[in-house]
Amino acid sequence: MPAPARSRALWLMLTAAALVLLSALSVATGTRDVGLGDIAAALGGHVETIDQAAVAMRVPRTILALLAGGALGLAGAIMQGVTRNPLADPGILGVNMGASLAVVVGVAWFNIASAHAYIFTAILGAGVSAVFVYVIGSLGRGGATPLKLALAGAATSVAFSSLVIAVVLPRNDIAGGIRAWQIGGVGGATFERILPVLPFLAAGFVISLLSARKLNSLALGDELAAGLGERVAVARAVAAFGAILLCGAITAVCGPIGFLGLIVPHLCRLLVGVDHRWLLPFSALGGAGLLLAADIVGRIIARPGELDVGIVTAFVGAPFFIWIVRRQRVRDL
Template identity: 45%
Template sequence: MSTRTLPAPVVARAGHRRLTLGLGVAAVILLLLMAASLSLGAENVPFADVWQSLTAGGTDADVIVRGVRLPRTILAVLVGAALATAGALMQALSRNPLAEPGLLGVNAGAALGVVIAMAHLGVASLTGYVWFALIGAGIATVAVYTLGSAGTAGASPARLALAGAAITAALTGVISAIVLLSSTVFNGFRAWSVGTLSGRTAPVVIQVAPFIVVGIVLTLFLVSSLNALALGEDAAKGLGANVGRTRLLGVVATTLLCGAATAAAGPISFVGLVVPHMVRTFTGPDHRWLLPYCLLAGPILMVAADLAGRLIARPGELPTALVTAIVGAPVFVYLIRRRRMAGL
């Protein structure tokens, strides 16, 4: 019997079971990748030693597992969740399927905040970058939405994309001017801007985790409003959604997620763009399922990319941003050519 001949409630329950099962499978995949991330690298550590180090300590592997790989793996999970969630949120708010932190100027704003902190305030540590990256990301986000919403026509996907491109170009020019005036700032910015999780320790994780957690909670709070907004502003208002509050809280959540993730790992491309589209091919546009899946799919991609970068070039490693770009670009092209972009 085809699904067309089944009663709607039966079809709905089957779909609910499928999506719930998918979340469980994704969670298992993420846990396996995290275990592999703790075990594999320039020097492989047996899983038994990893478990012993995590549960009891006192092993020769403590320095590698607890000191280096555990913070790095946790940060990969946080950054992946933050970027994927921010991408889905920005696509919903702007109703633009190409919206992501890099396109709408958020990464450039965060980068400018970091550069100013390096050049004029003497900040030289990753933990010191966070506040400046958040401020820069917030200013850029507000500027893009203000510029894209100016005039009687209001905001539209095309206007927001153009505003994001203009703000990104302007901020990139300012960043280039600053870093070229100082070799010290240039070297520091170059090391940060490659987009990597290498060298990130527990203090960095502790610094950015609260911002990312608050941003995720804010986004999940907006689930119903985002579903209503997908129907258009007039329909959303008719359904009782507070469009102004939704956009304001969405901007705050985007700033927290992108600013913290970019401050910790540098600019990471394609995660915020590709992951929501990949998830939509399975869940559809319903944010009640889309966002939880993004919270798992984003970390899966980040942990896998970080692990691949360590294994491909060991004993050295490839920057995580390079791996996500190599993987993300062809996947995105495939989604466009074969499946078309899933509706928002």
Template identity: 60%
Template sequence: MPGQLTAAAPTARRGARRHLLLLLLAALLLVAFACSIMFGVRSITVSDAVGGLLGYTDTADQAAAAARLPRTVLGVAVGAALAIAGATMQAVTRNPLADPGIFGVLAGASLAVVIGMTFFGVVNPVTIMVLAILGSAAAAVFVYVVGSLGREGATPLKLALAGAATSAALAALISAILLPRIDVMDSYRHWQIGGVAGASWDRLAMAGPLLAAGAIICLLSARGMNALALGDEMATGLGERVLRTRIISSLGAVILCGVATALAGPIAFVGLIVPHLCRLLVGTDHRWLLPFSALAGAALLISADTLGRVLTRPSEIAVGIIMPIIGAPVFIWIVRRQRVREL
């Protein structure tokens, strides 16, 4: 009995620490949300921001706050989706470099959308989301198959190289499709950069159920992801159905990536850097890591979007440009920390 009490005490302290960190991260997200509403081409006061959020548009500042609300909500949804998807991909592949952008998943979604827009005249937002999900799934399967070739199987380095090569090839194919078609290129160009400026409540309402479904699938698979981290043989010995866990988890990640890309374009690095930073806070238990990643990804994306609006006023820099500037140094740090010679 004393031994049990001694063992339970560190567990209780660790749980209390995680709850406290979760509350602090939620508070940080609220601060980032408020800054996104208040700052931009026009900076507004707290009272006008609250008035705009409550639906009042009596002044220009209140109207600006009301107009920024769907953009901020979209940033929260896309940031959370990409972060959860990145953490899930890293768990499924046991690859610390897994990321929707590096693995070619975002490029696959982009290619599917381009093909639909160019050859089939697709303009319906729901159809575009479905195409993006199918493109994400096809790219993820292709990269994993190519990265698994050879005696060593799917090593982190092989998967990263296969993803980088696939992304480059798909980007070239997208350019080849668009170059002869100026009309489609003009409509695609702004989306390709990646940003949340074109947010609308209608599109958010249509995407909401799909994003919720993808997130729920990943969260319900968290225990299975913990088993995968022990290795396939150990996970099987513990009674985990490894193949089923991988397929279901990947399905949730693909849905999140596809819908997020359809809504905001391909935004890289969120799914890579956020899970790594969250692991430093809460460890590798995915039952905690996924919620932390969702909050941190949302806070990071809307903070980057706000920064892009403030830096070059009265113009703005799309968040799809800001994120690589932030993410590239962190990516280099991750590679060095993981000791590339061992990958």
């Protein structure tokens, strides 16, 4: 086996082991300290004590954190590949906030209540936002440059955030729930909340992972990719659709969680390189591990309360974003 392949296989095993360790830690960590006997009993379906009930509640939370982190990490890698922009991220490009605005409007004006209505509305909002940002970023000379897309996405996020406040402000009946959801978190997860979103996540994961070869072609530049027989617009649209499915579905369940899609692909490139056939699955695994770790940290540092995972990722992601901006020359973006 060549050295790069051995290195990637080693990182794959280490990442898988870290996910197993983090999952065990997540099940065991919370406002109550529980013993191994209670953990084993709860995982075996026996919920007879408060400690066992606490463990049973942490299991769906752990699963949702893994799914959300994997989806956002993979979506971030897809968006960076589609736009060839190192600053691309579902939050920075306005996709998460577009999904959020759509859900808020749906709740406030159309009284949507079912899980599937939330999911379809969020995916629609994410898609419209992505198209809007791309159109705005394409205006002027040079087309959709990475810098123009980042600026258009940032402006769109701010505008949509203000619209969310404007929609919620006169509605005291929904304001509390919307504000809590807007922070972004995996607390209160149940299997009933997770099951409706699984088909959308499965479709998003499959479409995104199958786009790896096309993203490798797009990385060479549009003209060279077209010369190799790639339909550039179609390849870009299909990959972006997979990312939109992932972002919209997770935002519907967890609220907008920022910066994860920015951090994870950069870290994974350091480990496995720029080949999207490796980068995409590693970004999914890395995102799952990072979000689960952030959720665990949020439970530990604020005992007996907890910090929502969206707050923890913001604390980590904002300095990382500043570092990326300072590291990249503006003319190279």
